[in-house]
Amino acid sequence: MKPRTGLLCDRRNKRGLRKTFGMILLAMGCFTLYVIKGNSTSDDVEKTVSNRANSRSNTSQASTQFLLTRSSIRIPCKPVRNFVFLKTMKTGGSTVASILHRHAIKNDLVLVTAQDSRPSILPDKSLSKPALKYLRYNCSDFPGYNYIANHVHYNRQAMDSVIPDAKYFTILRSPYDQRRSQFYYTSKDTEYSNNRNPFETYLNELKADYVRDGQLIRVMRNGTSQFHTLGFLPKYHTNDTAVALKLIELERELDLVMMMEYFDESIVLLAKLLCWDLEEFVYTFCKLHSARPAPITSLVRKRIDTLNPGDVKLYAHFNRTFWEMVDAYDGDFEADLRAFRRIQRNVVHDCEDAKWKDFNCINLKYDAHQLRGRLYNKQLQWICPRNLRHQQIPLSNRTQCKYLLH
Template sequence: MKLPPACCRFQTLGAALGVCVTIGFTVQLLGGPFQRRVPPAPPGPPPSPCQPHTHLVFLKTHKTGGSSVVNILHRFGEARGLRFALPHRYQFGYPGGFRAERVKGFSPGGPPFDIICHHMRFNLSEVQRVMPNDSFYFSIVRDPGTLGESAFAYYRSAAPAFRRAPSLAAFLASPERFYRPGVRGNHYARNLQWFDFGLPPASPGDAAAVAAALAALDRAFPLVLLAEHFDESLVLLRRALCWPEDAVVAFAHNGRSLGGAAARPTAAQAARLRAWNALDWALYAHLNRSFWRRAEAFGAARLRDEAARLRGRRAALARRCLRGGGPVPARSVPDGRLRPFQPPGGGARILGYALRDGLPPAERERCARMATPELQYKDVLDRRQFGGNATAGGGG
């Protein structure tokens, strides 16, 4: 990881001495009398450490690594008895815009929620009806050069534009042949992140409209993570939330196997995906710059060290918890509660986790929570808050 070099300027000792010499003259100019020096106050208790944030709004964007962040929030909230704003099923009426009434158990003036973190098309005014005023808002984005390929594989059956194309290469050769704006499901096929943030339609060539939309996004979200620098993102998130280090240790969720016909996009395909998703590229480039400014303020060496420590802790837990020490195909996960949802159409094979045999009960429970997919974990939280027999049956 490379951070841009910082340029620091320091005041010289001579300048400081000059200020001291002119103090008497300045006081005379201001007409202020000399004051009796007040003795310093006796030393008090050290400043109290920051308080962990427990009111959280996470906008989970599609195909950006958000499922791993949701697992962190699920575990943090469940361990502390926090109240989640949950959808009636698995998304808040997506792809429709978010409305407070989509939250299970919401009523004006009712008990407050602590965390909201499931898929929605963002609508700030409606989220504010649900969440406390001191909530911390954050999200995650990904380079559309890779996100577009992942969306093509995962949403092949849901997006008519993708379904009609025989391959990603054919789609990128002439996307206008397959894409029709406004057709249900085609939001997955172009500028998906712009859509998820609820930003207004804009022409990529309208620089003023794009800049205004991004400025509104900056005002709503003080921190946006980068999928390509996930561990560094978690370090900055942990510091912003004042959480302990172990709170952000997580296994990667909703990853897919790249065996068989699946492959990373070529450099030429990535360039075409960025051009096709020009609004997403503008959004990503803007937030990428913001992220590295924040990282620079945090300190390059410090960020590098903490990210390495986070990776080491994750690797140790994977060795301790997981059969094989990492993700496995879903068919190799014997426990249905840990088996990940597979998107229809077979375009993407989602990996999951199988726990090692012989783990002590308390440790097995902890490992299981880290390995539980989003849909099943949402059902656990739903039963805890509302009772009943919710079962996972779909998502995205």
């Protein structure tokens, strides 16, 4: 059988042609690159190679950084600027408000201010009208309000219209301790000082007055009732169905309910909610009374259970959900609590060493009322001069502006 030499030669010739054609294309590519690069040197090539190596290295580092971020406990967040603090009566609300006002002064947040220098922003007495009475600035470049931290009755529709996309939170206190605190704050202890148990006597008479002329309703409406501050009318406090529905609504709408009895724990939760540094929350308690408190006896508890059943149920409900939030905390709650208490302890110790004369220590000593005044002054220096020129705010408020500007 004859070898198939012709076919082999044809294949070899075709392979040779392919190699030749490939060499021609390669030469043309090199020539084109030479023309484009012009006077490129070997140093440029080395730089290019080095840059590519650095790029790969940076990419590798970036990937590692991303993985570290993904695997870390703390996820970066954006500090909250819009929020509503529902300031309840005699619950530690002034201490919380002081923290918020100091942060606002430092970070140029705008507080919703009441009309005519009043400390409270109130809707109508029935809580039915979705409108708040507050000072309005009408200048075209007004940036808008950032927060509420006054005594105010909760009305979500009205508040959302003033501060959209806000975080909502409040603070509660055991209704027994809260009512006792109110007793001393209003100097009722002096009025009942001749009684063996002044607080218990006061509660007994309050119950009798409620039967006669509805004094309990007036006391609640003036802010003693925490539930009323949260938008629940006192006349429904004995209606179990209405109470249960309101509790469900508040749990759904409020981002955090703090507890006075667990103040530091509440601060850690608030810091997480607002994404602020723990250092922002250092505090000194405001409006503490020095008198030795009257005992809360079993009779006192029964009396308050009868007088204010809504607040008793309110506190019990959110005392339970509070610890559920602690259990669901994103991170190491106990470690953050220890860290905050360490910061708190160190700052107070340093201020005591400085005899509270350092600027930051003096600022820490200011209560909510003083800080609110400073904040008003800062806002009005910024907002009022333009409004005063164009006479865009009422005379009473212009007078307020002039007073605070001097």
